[in-house]
Amino acid sequence: MIRLARVGATKQPHYRVVVIEKDRARNGRSVEVVGTYNPxxxxxxxxxxxxxxxxxxxxGAQLxxxxxxxxxxAPVAVEPAAV
Structure with missing residues (x-):
């Protein structure tokens, strides 16, 4: 599953977008970090x-x-063409 894992101090949320097994805890060991989100x-x-x-x-991962x-x-990033 791909979901958010909260990091950061109390009342200062910052999240990592992680690939993790569905039955693990919210901040348990993830397979891979695939992004960040700062609200x-x-x-x-x-x-x-x-x-x-x-x-x-x-x-097979679900969002x-x-x-x-x-x-x-999220806006789609356009990479510059190779010269």
Whole structure:
């Protein structure tokens, strides 16, 4: 499953987007960190490794509701063409 794991101090949330087994604890050992989400900035900062997220979803990982919304709302980064 791909979901959020909370990190940061009390009342200062910051999240990692992680690939983790579904039955593990929220902040348990993850398989891979595939992004970050900081809701405290204006606008909220979302950094995602889309290639790794695509890899894991093709191999059967499910997105949590919140990660699905973040993925849909995050702008698609366009990489410059190779010269």
């Amino acid at each position: 405290r900035t204006n606008p909220a900062t979302v950094l995602l490794k889309r290639d790794r997220i695509d890899y894991w979803t093709k191999n 949590s509701d919140r990660v699905g919304k973040l993925l849909a709302a």
